[in-house]
Structure formats: structure tokens, C-alpha cells
Amino acid sequence: MLLAIDCGNTNTVFSIWDGTRFLATWRTSTEHQRTADQYYVWLSTLMEFLGIKAEITDVIVSSTVPRVVFNLRVLADRYFNTRAMVVGKPDCELPVDVRVDLGTNVGPDRLVNTVAGFDLYGGDLIVVDFGTATTFDVVAADGAYEGGVIAPGVNLSLEALHQAAAALPHVDITKPQRVVGTNTVACMQSGIFWGYVGLVREICARIKAERDRPMRIISTGGLAPLFQQAEDLFDDWREDLTMHGLTVIHRYNTHKDFRQ
Ligand SMILES: Nc1ncnc2c1ncn2[C@@H]1O[C@H](COP(=O)(O)OP(=O)(O)OP(=O)(O)O)[C@@H](O)[C@H]1O
Ligand SMILES: CC(C)(CO)[C@@H](O)C(=O)NCCC(=O)O
Ligand SMILES: [K+]
Known part of the structure; x- marks a missing residue:
């Protein structure tokens, strides 16, 4: 096992x-x-x-x-x-190409998400992962990792507000009832929640425009369902996307004849 x-x-x-x-x-x-x-x-x-x-x-x-x-x-x-x-060491091969600037070390989680996304959905994808950072990985038609976007994570942004401003408390993310908050916590939650809805929408729209072809948007990470329930941002959500990618990479390296 x-x-x-x-x-x-x-x-x-x-x-x-x-x-x-x-x-x-x-x-x-x-x-x-x-x-x-x-x-x-x-x-x-x-x-x-x-x-x-x-x-x-x-x-x-x-x-x-x-x-x-x-x-x-x-x-x-x-x-x-x-x-x-x-993942990322020379003796662990990936079933997909990585097309980035020479000398760039792509985060292994992003490579794993790319492999998982391609295995489950095929190419032309944007994979959005709501972790410590919010990452967008662009998966080409042939499954290659072609770059993406790194934005601050949702919890990191909330924590940064709390750390930097004496009067701002620690708050947990949730969907606010209304955009206009009438107390500090509601104001902060609104800024982060709707700010991220906008961030995801804008970045995905611009990636699609830059690539000029239809792309599906797949999300993972604990906070993805919270955003999905608010607005129709993603075509699908997989909680275990990264784990699935690890099993695919393991299989690829143990059965070299294996192809997707
Ligand atoms: N409704 C929610 N409200 C607040 N936090 C949530 C909610 N659902 C999940 N989370 C938290 O969101 C975080 C996201 O988990 P995820 O595994 O995607 O990333 P992470 O563990 O924070 O980051 P990394 O993988 O970079 O270490 C987890 O800490 C989880 O407890
Ligand atoms: C962006 C994070 C922190 C997201 O977990 C990770 O993928 C990472 O450390 N990446 C290295 C830089 C890059 O992916 O281009
Ligand atoms: K993660």
C-alpha cells in the first residue's frame, strides 16, 4: 500500500x-x-x-x-x-511536461495538481488551489504545466489584517450576509470574501483571454466549496485532487509503461 x-x-x-x-x-x-x-x-x-x-x-x-x-x-x-x-527530485518523473523559464522551481504541489487535473479532466484547465497561497495552475491541452498565478491565501490575508492593524481582530472566513458590513468582523469578512470572488473571476477570465481557447476551471482546497456556494466560479471541485495526483505520479514511476 x-x-x-x-x-x-x-x-x-x-x-x-x-x-x-x-x-x-x-x-x-x-x-x-x-x-x-x-x-x-x-x-x-x-x-x-x-x-x-x-x-x-x-x-x-x-x-x-x-x-x-x-x-x-x-x-x-x-x-x-x-x-x-x-516529487521534484530527478528520480521522480512526471507524466507531463513543465514549460517554464529556465531555472524556475515550480512548487511540487502545483505540479501534482497539474497531473491530477489532466488525469481526471484532460487538458485545457485552470486548477485553483486555496491553500496557504491561492494558486492558479494552467494545464495545456497535452497536460503540460504552463505557468500560472500565485496570490496570497485567504487565511493569510485575514491574518495579515489582524497582525498589521491594532483594532482588527482575528476572524474566520465565512460568506457575509451583506456586502456592507455594520461591524468590524462583518466588514473584514466582506472584504476578503468578495475580494477573493473577484480575484478568482478576474484572473480566470484573463487567463482564458490570454490563451484564447475554452478552459475548464477545477478547484481544490478546504475553502473552495465556500466560494463555489456563493458564485458559480468553478466547473468542478475535488477535495482530494492533490492526493489523487500523488497516486498517479507514483503509478507512473513504478510502471514506466503506464501512459494516460
Ligand atoms: N469553512 C471554512 N472556514 C474556515 N476555514 C476552513 C473552512 N473549510 C476549510 N477550512 C480550512 O481551510 C484550510 C485549507 O486547507 P488546505 O489543505 O486547502 O490548505 P492549507 O492546509 O491551509 O494550506 P497548505 O496546503 O498550503 O498547507 C484548512 O486549514 C481548513 O481547516
Ligand atoms: C506557491 C506555493 C507556496 C503554494 O503552495 C508553492 O507552490 C511554492 O512554494 N511554489 C514555489 C514557486 C512556484 O511555484 O513558482
Ligand atoms: K494544499
């Missing part, structure tokens, strides 16, 4: 894939100090608690935080007796 690990700047998600479906998915905060032993205690406790008998034979990692990769590699070596496949 495959242990797929998606490590973002805020959260790290672990999923167990049995070849057909995900048996379990667990989330923890990303901390580079966490050791392989700590990961294992946490993982094995959760597996036991849920009665999951998973014989992990393979590990694949996508990490936007380079420092955590070392301990995840040790986890794979020491506890699962396998060499972790790490």
Missing part, C-alpha cells in the same frame, strides 16, 4: 492508498522539527485507533517546505523499509 504525503506550508496531509481507494486521510500542522519517530508514533496510533491494517510498501512525498523532506525520508526508510519518492 502507498502512503502519500502532501506537505504544505500550513498543513501536512497523509493518505493511505490501497490501489483503488483511500483508506484513511489524516492532517497535521507542518513543523520541520518533527522527527521520523514522532511521525510514526502519530501515524501508528491513528491506524490502530481506526483498526486499519495497512502494510505500507511505498511512500511518495510532495513538499513545499524543503526542510521537512529529510525527516519524511527517514520515516520511509526506518519504519516502512522503502525509499521515499519525492
